[in-house]
Amino acid sequence: MAVTEPVMMTGRVATNREVAAGQFLTSIKVAATFPAPVPGQFVMLKAAPGFDPLLGRPFSIHSFARGADQAVLEIFYRVVGKGTGLLASLLPEAMVNIVGPLGQGFRILAERKNVVIIAGGMGVAPLAFLARHLNLTRQAENRGGEDRLVICYAGAATLACLAGLETLKACCADVRISTDDGSGGFHGNVIDLFRRDLPSYNPDDTALYACGPVPMLRGLAEIMGGSDIFCQVSLEERMACGLGACLGCAVAVQGGKRAYQRACQDGPVFNIRDVVWRC
């Protein structure tokens, strides 16, 4: 759910680190007035003035911390083109234009006993924020017992490119991994790994959140078809504005009045059963 009006401001790169081949963790300092994001929300970032690249790029928020005189938000991404390449090349103190926080975040069902996240590739970016947020909430409520309750399934092509594994281990009670080449954990894709455990999760007591490539999410949608487990997915689409105006980030949906919703305003988090998963 979106809780605040977005703002636009100039941020400065605090640190920029390549954590694995082509995967960057960039932290950006913003004014302390930056509204607190909900896990699943995103920001539009434009790394340089000028017209090429022209548009900002949407990034899930990976972490957010507010200090007395500034706030710091982190994004975690893979370099895929000109926009991400430019961002990855920025040195500390480089200026970045930020609009956010934007979109509808994950619906948090705090009372559920099992919270499961399924991350494919860079899908870990918003899910790690969600896991940390749940841990903090749990600590604040002082329910006792284990501070970390999230069970994580994380998959990648190889163990070396399994994004954010250390982060996941730090914020999840259990991390179960899969690799396409068998170099670590289950040999296969993350949905096949999760599918084996699916019957063990009681629908009344489980909330499931997933983010990753479309084929992975489509695979999840197929196996969730016969299940009643609450399940949300965070989708990635090309965006021009991030504000709901350009209508570029259309997501085909079913069951409502409209054929398409906007990933930027109605999403990027959707109920997995509302999305039309085309090949």
Added chain:
Amino acid sequence: MKLKNPLMTASGTFGYGAEYAAFTDLNSLGALIVKGLSLKPRSGNPPPRIMETAAGMLNAIGLENVGVEAFIAEKLPFLRDFDVPVIANIFGETVEEYQQVAELLNGARGVCALELNISCPNVKKGGVAFGADPVLAAEVTAKVKAVSSLPLIVKLTPNVTDIALMAQSVEAAGADVLSLINTITGMSVDAERRIPHLKNVTGGLSGPAIKPIALRMVWQVVQKVSIPVIGIGGIATASDVLEFLIVGARAVQIGTANFVNPGAMTDILAGLESYLVRHNVAEIGDLIGTLKA
């Protein structure tokens, strides 16, 4: 129509206004042109709908909109709270549909003009099919003018051989104002996968990349018509606005720049004010058509 300043939001780049209210003081706009309205709601084209290109972007949204009735009932009341002229961009698949949309907007309090979209390149029926033919363009202009009580702006496509001819044709048919240019038809291909980047295959190119073409077309058209011309196409800075005014545009529309920077309208307006001070120009209107030979 007298505007506070020459800056309007281009249709399709500013939603229905509310999307930008957190970033731009809507009262500061010369005019606000809303997303193109059709008689019935339209769901638009299948994705992917947009692709960035060098200093520009392609879009094939397909005129997704809430429909004119939902606009009047649900979107317009919000805009009435602001001191900003609202211009409704309208679209139809047939001349009759254009007329019906125009009739529904007669007496819609807060709407002060219509902009006739005969230039959308991304729909199968209507749109540019009217705008690329001088006879059809004149017909739809005259027929909408006949049923509408509002001033009529006709938005022209650059995807023609002679835009000045189109301009003269719709001027003769009764257009009060012209706006140009709409997007330029373009295409982009993913060479790795050998597929078009847009599901619609082609789309409309906008952004700074098209500004020289737009400027040339505005310059050509103002020499051939006597009605006011609104310049559109790749305007992103105050200097861009001034170029259009200097060649003879009476106002401009800002489009893709709103996507790049949600505060673009405000920033450009500040830039214009600074130019007037620096050049000791009393009224921005004094600059219109002052291109030196």
